[in-house]
Amino acid sequence: MSEHPAFELVREQQIGEISSLARFYRHKKTGAEVLSLINEDENKVFGVTLKTPPEDSTGVAHILEHSVLCGSRKYPVKKPFVELLKGSLHTFLNAMTFSDKTAYPVASQNLKDFYNLVDVYLDAVYFPLITEDTFRQEGWHYELDNTQGPMVFKGVVFNEMKGAYSSPAALLGKVSQLSLYPDTTYGVNSGGDPKAIPDLTYEYFKDFHSRFYHPSNSRVVFYGDDDPAKRLDILEAYFSQFERIDPKADVPLQKRWNAPRQVHETYAASPDEVGGKKTAMVTVNWMLDEITDPEAMLALNILESVLVGTPAAPLRKALIDSGLGEGLTGSGFADGIRQPYFTFGLKGIADDAGSKVQDLIIATLDYLSREGIDPKTIEAAVNTAEFALRENNTGSFPRGIALMFRSMGSWLYGHDPLAPLSFEAPLKAIKDKLAAGERVFETLIRTHILNNPHRTTVLLTADPNKAAEESAEERARLDEAQQALDAAGIAAVAEQTARLKALQEAGDPPEALARIPTLTLADLPRANKAIPIAREELEGVSLYTHDLPTSGVVYLDFGFNLDRLPGRLMPYLPLFIRALTQTGTSREDFVSLTQRIGRTTGGVGANRWLSTRRDGAGTAAWLFVRGKATTDHVGDLLSIFHDVITDARLDNRERIKQMVLESKAGFESSLAGMGNGIVSMRVRAGFSEADWLNEKLGGVSHYFFLKDLIAQIEGNWPAVQAALEEIRSLLIGRSGMIANVTADNFAIAALRPELARFITGLPVGAGPSLEGWGFEPSPQSEGLTFPGQVNYVAKGANLKELGFAPTGGTAVAIKHLNTTYMWDKVRVQGGAYGGSSGLDPFAGTFAFTSYRDPNLLGTIDVYDKASAFLKAGVGEQDLVRSVIGVIGTVDTYRLPDAKGFTSLIWELSGDTDEARQQRREEILSASNRDFKALAEALDQVARTGQVVVLGSETAIKAANDERGGFLKVTKVL
Structure with missing residues (x-):
């Protein structure tokens, strides 16, 4: 049944390339657009994508992406996203911020679980709580533990982006894009620049949501074997609560230049990285016009493969053979925006070699366009593209989400949402032109690159003073803000800090947590999924x-x-x-x-x-x-x-x-x-x-x-x-x-x-080596230094050597630990982008880790108190949810090639069907005994575990000064 009173069926089309019936709808009341892909794939997908073009680099779209998943009207708990991570069979659960859009996709093989995920996400997107405290926690805030201490910046996104700006490669990629589009949304950093994030106000943040998080600005995708009619009923229950608006979310086109431009930026490096060493990197970038023709878009993607897609590709080989640098930067065709661009470059070059690399790129492209590309290279690239399209192997990433993003490349900008999903006609057109002797890719090089003056050359060089200067700038900004406050203002910041921490530490009311939809143990299959294997x-x-x-x-x-x-x-x-x-x-x-x-x-x-x-x-x-x-x-x-x-x-x-x-x-x-x-x-x-x-x-x-x-x-x-x-x-x-x-x-x-x-036809080969590999246990605590703005902190031990015997129930305890204590203490309260723990049940090795962490010793203290958290026990609701979450990882969705290789890995590691079934039964019967057993082991990790930190020299020295030099310092960069 394709009709629904609230939706207009705009188009229906069978798409053989993806084995799907596509129905494209428009919601009559709000104008929301829906692509319903009906097929036999059990890995069901839902996603809502919104145009969210930022006007500045305060990271508002990114912070909002985090914040809407921190409680909503129907599910008023602090972290419904984490409750789903804990207690769902999802095969995908996340949200992503792009340069001009924000996407909220989910996937599950279990129908009941799928509908639960869809409802939580719809309520989060359209009716989030987004309180000022959530804004401070996920975005940024001043933190002041007492009225005498210095203020600091805290916030999950703030520290995430500090980490991103600590990566020279990521910085180069971002600057390369921004350089081409100074007059549009692509000329600002949607993720947020740490220097600009503290300029974002709560009022602007709230207004951004009201403008863009609306059905009138929504493009929704359903995919899989669920009921097509129910999809529309689910959406109507939400969309009917809104009136149509004009979100004014279109991204304008960047006006073209008539001459290339040069950009020079620096990145933070250690003193050892400069002084005659090849530490610079460069990209040459060309902005293209908007591409609406599927054949042209496919041809440009194949051109990327032709030029740099393999180590033998002619442009990549020319760059590497030149000896000017040590490796390619993120080179290729960037097509996820309205006006795509080509970027090519080298890293590990001399500071003065940028122009040489630029000239080499242009000369090589000119030669290829004039003299022609080796037909075998073209044949290989076309065959590789065709194989990938026909195989449609997205690995562990759900196919439906991959198709959603492929469709958005056209749909988001007002063009046909189905055109990118059909590849037979454009592929045949390209192959026919090649067979007729047309210089398809040579012409593309000449037209879109060589004859295109809208070009930038971006040079990124190492600066040994940058990290210290940026740290000093941040400290000066904070001191200025603190000095501008009177005693009452300082007291208010300290009070706000204490209140936020108290909110973060407070638990959700049981009745609110009970609203989060979940499966029950009865919904879970008792037996593992078998993978066929024959041995001979x-x-x-x-x-x-x-x-x-x-x-x-x-x-x-x-x-x-x-x-x-x-x-x-x-x-x-x-x-x-x-x-x-x-x-x-x-x-x-x-x-x-x-x-x-x-x-x-x-x-x-x-x-x-x-x-x-x-x-x-x-x-x-x-x-x-x-x-x-x-x-x-x-x-x-x-x-x-x-x-x-x-x-x-x-x-x-x-x-x-x-x-x-x-x-x-x-x-x-x-x-x-x-x-x-x-x-x-x-x-x-x-x-x-x-x-x-x-x-x-x-x-x-x-x-x-x-x-x-x-x-x-x-x-x-x-x-x-x-x-x-x-x-x-x-x-x-x-x-x-x-x-x-x-x-x-x-x-x-x-x-x-x-x-x-x-x-x-193969030689017999040798027998096992008698020399061995030379391993001797040698745990030690270590500080690895690099010129970054954040830390990565690990602490671990071998639990088996401490007398602990892991079971399936241990995995449930770790799931609970990660989605409650670690999330709350390391991410929410600590401001790191992530924190988790993990156990290899075969080796017994266990480690806590943090990601993009502003703290060091404080995070180690969090790790050391994890055992006390587990000893307090777990409620029945949390226990069941954690069991479900672990079963979800056991029953993960695999495509056929992954099934075959996974079965082989089980064989080689001695992981039998019987052992895996026993582990499953241990997971399903997990209890507080498993939590307390792990807690006892973590007591020993707290006392005897080893610490490894990757961080700045300053941060590691400060930790050593405070803790008596407990870290052996090793310089990495």
Whole structure:
């Protein structure tokens, strides 16, 4: 039934590319627009997107996004969002602020749960409480603990954006966008500039909501197998309470320039990063006109792949081969705004090399547009795009949300919401033009880039004084504000601080919490979802197969046991993994190999996987080479596999040096964005072999190794090459190898003979190494310094070594701890962007972590008091919600390829069906006993646990001064 009295059916269309019937409605009373996508996907999706163009960089849209999820008319509790995180089976639950829009999407496989999520989100968006206290908590406020102390700024978004501005890569990306659009909303920072956030008033904040959070400014998407008629009933219950308005939310077009512009900004760096070192980065950026044609938009996205999409892409290769820098910046096509833009650049350049990089980019593009792009590169890029569109593999991200955002690229700006969802016609048009000999991509380069004067070149250079200067500016601003207050004003700030803290610490009334819709234990399935697996031997190799519907795609994984490698070779492993697919072979250079992969497969890659075994008997450690192809190209896929694992050019010194420089630069530029992972990895490394190896291969230790490796390549290349060759000789072979296939049974049967021939064509290989990896437990507390404005604080221990035996009930206790105590103390009261704890049940390693945290010692104190919180016990309502939340993570939605690989991981780690079912039953029967058992263990963590902090030198020195030098200081950047 497509008719509804409150909605006008504007259009109905079957969209074969996404296997959906699309119905596009307009709400008669308010003008709200609704896209209802009806299909058989059990992972149901709802999302409301609002145009929210900010006028300044105070972060009003971002702060509002946080704040509306802090209580609403129907659900008047402090954190309904967290209650849903705790007690829902959601497969997605979040909200996002973009440059010109704010989106509130949810997803769940459970119908009752889905409707619960939809109702809480609709009430939050249209009827939030957004009190002044919420504004202060999520946005910013003056904090003054007593009338004598200095005021400080606090606020979740304030500190989140301080963290974002601590990342040079993020700063460069933001400045690059802002530079192109000085006269529109894209010329301000919708996330908020920490220097501007304290200019935001509560009155403006409230007005922003009333202007833009309205059905008349809403674009709503439903997707999945739920009842299409009920979707409209749900919306009408909310929309009917509003009258139509004109939100005046359109984003104006930026007027074009007739000449390029130059921008120079600086980022905070340590003194060691300057003085002749290559620490600058640059982008060259072009603003395009608004694109409304689906064919043109698809072609421009493919052009990104052609130019920089792979290490062998011509513009990317030219930049890396130039030696001007160490790696690409976030280069590509940015199409999430009304006027998209291209951006290309390099990081790790000399301060005076910006113009050289600019000239190289323009010269390379000019050459490609005149002389032509290699047809094989174009064929590979088109095939890769087509494969991705047809496979529609969004990983753990729900397909419905991906389609929602794809539609918004047109719909938000008044164009056809369905056009971006259909790709057959635009793809065919592009392929037909190429077949007819048209210079499709050369013309795009000339038209949209080279002949486009609306260009900026943004240079970002390191400034060793910037952090101190910004800190001094903030302190001066606070002191000025405090000095402007009389005694009564200061007392009022102190009183306001105390009142906000009291509100944050106060619990919600039970009757209000009871309003949050939730499932019951009876709604939860008692048994785990099974993944089919068959085990056999094929030519002496263990073969695992998974009969699953994969729409004609074969997913193939080969694993090589890392127990073949001695510890002295392990640090080279990440480089070896990259070298397999990025150095070429003896018969083709890496450009030709990359083209071949793109032309005939859906992709080939390699990665490592490490885990403590479930029984605690050592570490499961594997290198995986993974790929996918349609059934008619499986032979091509196997041929590529053979070439990359047996014949990669490990003697390609120049290419390998480039990869090491890229990895080093990548770690440096992303450090501020992954600081919580870095400190968690570092603290756990002292307690278990698997964690120690992970840190050696991806943490601070590996970063230090990369810096040394650059000198090795320069001064003793034969030793580096010998190490890589030795890894191949020890690792690649039938001995210790496994194969994993995910496809339907017909494809598996057809593949088996080819797979047997592939296996027999490999060398036998070596046995396990007798040298071992050299792990010895060595916990220590450490302060890692970098020039950031916020901290990342971890504290951890091995609970098994402390005598604690984790169960499924432990996961429930940790869920409750994270969504109550940690959320309240670290985020809400502490002002950090995030705080959590996590336990590896196999290894026993446990760690608290915080993210973008203004505190250090205060956060450690919060961790140390967690046991007291758990000892107080948990009410039945919170217990049930936490059980539901943990079951939601156990029953997470997986696409077929992820199911097949997950099943393999279970096998290799010794995690049996019986063990997982026992864990599920322990989760479902969790009680206060589990909470108190964990509390006893956390008492010991408080007394004996180790601390690792990533923060500024000033913050770590202050902590050491106060706590007697308890942190060993290690300089990272």
